[in-house]
Structures are given as C-alpha cells and as structure tokens.
Amino acid sequence: MGRGAQSLVRVAVVVRAGAAPLWWLGVFAAGIGLLVPGLTGRRIGVLAGAALFIVTAAAVAGVRRRRYVHFAEAATRAGRTDHLQDRRVTVRAWRRAHRWQLLAAFVVAVGISFALPAAGGAVLAGAGAGLWAKAWWLGHRESRAGTLLWLRSDWTARGPVGRPVKGFRSTGIAAGDAAPGGARRR
DSSP states (O other), rough: OOOOOOOOOOHHHHHHHTTHHHHHHHHHHHHHHHOOOTOOOHHHHHHHHHHHHHHHHHHHHHHHHHHHHHHHHEEEETTTTTEEHHHHHHHHHHHHHHHHHHHHHHHHHHTTTTTSTTTHHHHEEEEEEHHHHHHHHHHHHHHTEEEEEEEEGGGGGGGTTTTOOOOOOEEEETSSOTTTTTTTTO
C-alpha cells in the first residue's frame, strides 16, 4: 500500500460475519437442550426459549443503531489508494478472532439447557438472527444512499462502531465484492 493508504473492510460484512456461526451454534445447542429434560421441563424451556429468541433478536438488531446512523451520515470518501478487503477475508478474520468466544457461548448455552431446555440455544440463534437483521438494515440504507460503508480494518477489534472507530468511509455501490448488506455479490 502506498503512503497514506489504509485497508478498509465493509461495515455490513463485519456485522454479518457473526450471524451464521451464532445461528447454527444456537440451533445445535437448542437441539442438544431438547434431549435433556432440564429442571423446568421441555415445554417451559421451549416457550421461554421462543420468547428469549424474539427479545434477543430485537435487542441485537437495534443496539447502537444511532451510532451507525451518525457514522453513515458523516462518512468521508475513501481514497484512491485505500485497499478494499475482500468479503471472504473479512469474514475469515472475524471468525478466527472470535472463535473462543463462540465456543464459550456454545458451552454456556448447552449448560443452560440442564436448567431450561433449549433456551440458551434460542438466545444464541436470536443473536444470529439479530445480526442478519442489522446487516439487512445497513444494506437497505446503503442501497437507498447509493454508497457502500467501509471502516479501517485495524478498528474492528471492538466491533464496527466500537470505541476505537472514529468514522466510516464510503465508496460507490459497485466497489468491492459484497452486495449492500454484506451478502455475496451475484
């Protein structure tokens, strides 16, 4: 990279990177939880899990939305020398950096099943669904504005709008290899 050039990752891709692992680990943990009768019984566990799924998905989809909007409205144009990271590389890096947290969340979700069957898995799956909803919301916003939102790759350790993040960059809608919302471009 040249002088002043920075590596940029798509905001929606970073948001979406955790959705699939959380969803599938949650579904698997809920399935394991159904095998265990638990302290409360399967029926109560499943009903509590369904309620927790909805609450978690809504909370994850809505958290820090105001900060996303602020950074999106104040986004500066990406420079010509900035390097736009591939979607696949961004997803792999995020998942590698968070693999131990994902494993710990899965173990906790399975452990909760001994008290409340399937509820822990439902919370994990709800978090995954909430991340997909947030990525969809970002994609809708990007499509409406006709710009894609990017952020410096060295700022992603605490999330796309964490404390180190100072702002977003923007490019045209055709830049990069991911569609608005972070999905693979067809």
